[in-house]
């Protein structure tokens with residue numbers, strides 16, 4: 001069978017890993033100049049794929065802003081192929097919304113330069129999420145390329161297939177069955193070249209559904225292979241039955257899309273039969289994993305809904321501030337970074353980015369809460385407590401709030417002037433200088449008290465409710481009661497001495513003991529793979 005071998009020049013850019021982002025940026029400045037020069041000066045060198053992520057451009061242009069026009073010209077000529085992602089995201093550890101935003105901001109970045117690559121290109125992500133076709137289709141992307149997680153155990157031994165999400169979204173997949181680096185530094189020595197290519201061709205030919213196969217020519221942070229034409233000439237001599245040429249991924253898809261009988265596969269890809277998927281990284285550096293989940297939740301479930309509420313009241317929705325938060329997080333969402341399979345130095349950088357993203361988030365949340373509270377048509381001198389519900393349905397739940405005051409006692413009054421019952425669960429003395437430096441400046445050192453209170457009320461969907469806080473003669477509060485047992489129509493839950501719980505399942509008529517017991521054990525493996533200690 002005749003074979004057309006598409007050699008696609010690219011670089012895979014791990015922004016940080018066992019080296020820092022600062023170290024890789026120095027390489028990038030050097031590598032980019034060589035790539036741009038090759039594309040500009042060699043007519044026969046048609047394309048270069050910039051790893052499907054725009055952060056590479058951002059990093060480069062922050063050092064060489066004068067090169068922007070050059071890059072724009074090459075993108076518009078279709079030679080330098082950029083996007084669609086912002087970073088080479090992990091798919092299994094980060095939240096779904098983060099993956100959506102990664103595409104959103106990556107595609108937005110591309111607008112400054114030209115057309116993005118319309119391929120869900122994830123050459124190194126450690127396993128593929130079942131919802132990826134749905135996310136890609138949401139942006140009009142119908143093609144995907146990846147490597148890790150697939151084997152014939154999913155239902156086909158072919159390297160091209162349609163991948164379908166539960167909602168029916170569908171992308172055409174071109175796999176890298178041997179990874180994205182098989183074409184790195186191809187040798188011009190004929191014997192060595194033949195030895196390498198024979199191994200590749202047997203696998204690539206076996207999986208191919210058409211006459212067209214792919215050799216990605218590039219590797220991690222490696223410079224462009226300048227003598228690729230010598231290599232192609234040698235290949236042509238060694239394998240006369242094949243045609244070799246420089247190409248781009250789209251050209252292979254155009255051929256595949258003519259095929260009518262491609263396999264159809266559903267679900268996630270996490271099979272480690274032929275390549276590592278690094279499942280153990282899910283639990284490496286729990287402080288970093290927990291920081292990510294916490295900030296993702298704050299941004300999507302608190303900040304952005306609050307900003308939406310504020311915008312209905314006429315306040316600006318600060319898109320650019322949100323983008324800065326997301327981009328700081330998405331630098332951490334790169335597969336090695338959030339995988340936490342990096343050096344300690346890099347993990348410190350990751351925590352630093354999360355600290356920055358969280359500070360920006362917290363301050364913007366406070367800003368919007370103040371704006372909304374100040375906009376209420378009441379006397380501004382009234383002390384208000386405002387409770388927000390940023391979920392799209394009404395909630396009637398216990399509410400925890402903080403009230404910081406100098407009063408020894410206060411009461412809460414709702415919008416109808418009715419008192420609201422609450423219980424005080426904590427009181428902390430707060431230095432007045434931390435509340436208002438002006439007060440201390442004028443010699444008033446009386447401390448404030450920060451009360452943590454609990455009460456219950458209905459709060460409308462995507463809305464808020466305001467209460468007036470008034471000074472009182474004495475605090476009328478309920479006494480907190482310790483809960484020893486929770487009963488629902490389905491479960492009875494009791495708390496054990498050591499903090500674990502016992503759950504009685506009324507349907508199964510069965511008790512599960514010591515639920516939520518955390519086991520703390522040593523790990524004799526590395527950051528990728530857990531290994532128990534020998535003899536344990």
Ligand SMILES: [Zn+2]
Nearest residue numbers: 012014124335
């Ligand atoms: Zn990588």
